[in-house]
Amino acid sequence: MASEIRSLAWHDTGLRLLDQTALPQRVVYLDITEVDALIDAIRRLAVRGAPALGAAGAYGVAVAMRQGGREGWDAARLAAEIGRIRDARPTAVNLAGGVDRVLPFAAEGVEAVLAEADAVVREDVEANHAIGRHGADWILSRVGRRPLRVLTHCNTGSLATAGWGTALGIVRELHARGVLEVVYVDETRPLLQGSRLTAWELAQEGIAHLVQPDGAAASTILRGLVDVAVIGADRIAANGDTANKIGSVGVALACADAGIPFVVAAPLTTFDDATAHGDEITIEERPESEVLEVAGVRVAPVESRAFNPAFDVTPARLISVIVNEAGVREY
Numbered sequence: 001m002a003s004e005i006r007s008l009a010w011h012d013t014g015l016r017l018l019d020q021t022a023l024p025q026r027v028v029y030l031d032i033t034e035v036d037a038l039i040d041a042i043r044r045l046a047v048r049g050a051p052a053l054g055a056a057g058a059y060g061v062a063v064a065m066r067q068g069g070r071e072g073w074d075a076a077r078l079a080a081e082i083g084r085i086r087d088a089r090p091t092a093v094n095l096a097g098g099v100d101r102v103l104p105f106a107a108e109g110v111e112a113v114l115a116e117a118d119a120v121v122r123e124d125v126e127a128n129h130a131i132g133r134h135g136a137d138w139i140l141s142r143v144g145r146r147p148l149r150v151l152t153h154c155n156t157g158s159l160a161t162a163g164w165g166t167a168l169g170i171v172r173e174l175h176a177r178g179v180l181e182v183v184y185v186d187e188t189r190p191l192l193q194g195s196r197l198t199a200w201e202l203a204q205e206g207i208a209h210l211v212q213p214d215g216a217a218a219s220t221i222l223r224g225l226v227d228v229a230v231i232g233a234d235r236i237a238a239n240g241d242t243a244n245k246i247g248s249v250g251v252a253l254a255c256a257d258a259g260i261p262f263v264v265a266a267p268l269t270t271f272d273d274a275t276a277h278g279d280e281i282t283i284e285e286r287p288e289s290e291v292l293e294v295a296g297v298r299v300a301p302v303e304s305r306a307f308n309p310a311f312d313v314t315p316a317r318l319i320s321v322i323v324n325e326a327g328v329r330e331y
């Protein structure tokens with residue numbers, strides 16, 4: 001069952017990550033015992049997805065404390081190393097949030113930090129199940145067609161969270177209620193979180209899905225083949241503007257034109273009330289090679305440069321509703 005997929009878990013030796021770069025071909029685990037290895041895993045997207053990054057940040061503090069204990073770091077060095085984890089990727093607020101949540105427990109020792117990190121994981125799984133229920137209720141109250149055809153972008157499932165998933169949690173809930181026909185899965189260029197990860201999770205669940213190129217999404221929506229789009233979020237500003245995987249805003253624009261709901265699903269840990277508007281959100285720019293190469297093979301002229309923003313911001317006005325564990329918010 002995909003609901004048992006664990007993106008990460010603490011073991012005696014350290015933090016065990018399911019290496020998402022190897023999926024779907026291979027299931028490989030990384031045992032992380034050093035800060036550099038954790039930062040590398042975060043930057044390579046071996047662990048990714050906002051809530052999973054939050055949990056990785058929380059356990060990362062314990063990784064740093066253990067390494068610091070072995071190597072005799074002073075307090076300043078430990079704080080600097082924890083700061084490096086916190087800043088390893090800039091857009092998902094959950095990463096910094098996970099680090100900040102456990103830091104107050106550091107004075108009590110590693111075990112106290114680990115207990116709080118475990119709570120981060122538990123609460124995320126609970127939140128995701130609640131999001132699934134609220135999201136499914138809202139969609140079924142607003143969309144008449146049965147069974148439903150849902151479009152999603154990137155990966156928001158068990159892999160992207162501590163378990164179950166946000167937008168994909170809603171998809172699972174709709175499937176469990178017997179009202180889901182098919183999921184259009186945007187492949188999610190350039191790192192293919194849709195085709196590699198979302199399709200993998202849906203296949204494990206036996207949920208009917210069609211992987212489509214990102215460039216097909218708007219047309220699929222305008223042709224009337226989609227009833228609702230459901231995506232996740234990396235950071236939600238106070239006014240509802242939502243940063244999510246690049247390509248999300250195009251889906252939102254198409255949904256607005258077609259008059260179908262565009263639903264964002266995220267736990268409260270992804271809401272950032274300190275950021276007033278979406279244009280204040282830092283958008284991560286990733287290496288050009290991710291666009292200029294496919295599986296290590298150059299697919300653009302050697303003279304070409306690339307622009308590779310990892311996220312975009314969907315203005316609140318294009319979002320029908322944001323679902324969190326407490327219910328739904330309309331902006």
Ligand SMILES: CSC[C@@H](O)[C@@H](O)C(=O)COP(=O)(O)O
Pocket residue numbers: 045048049050051092153154155156157160161165166167193231232233234244245246310
């Ligand atoms: C529940 S995961 C929500 C978002 O983090 C997800 O949609 C996304 O954009 C992930 O981006 P990624 O670059 O793969 O970390």
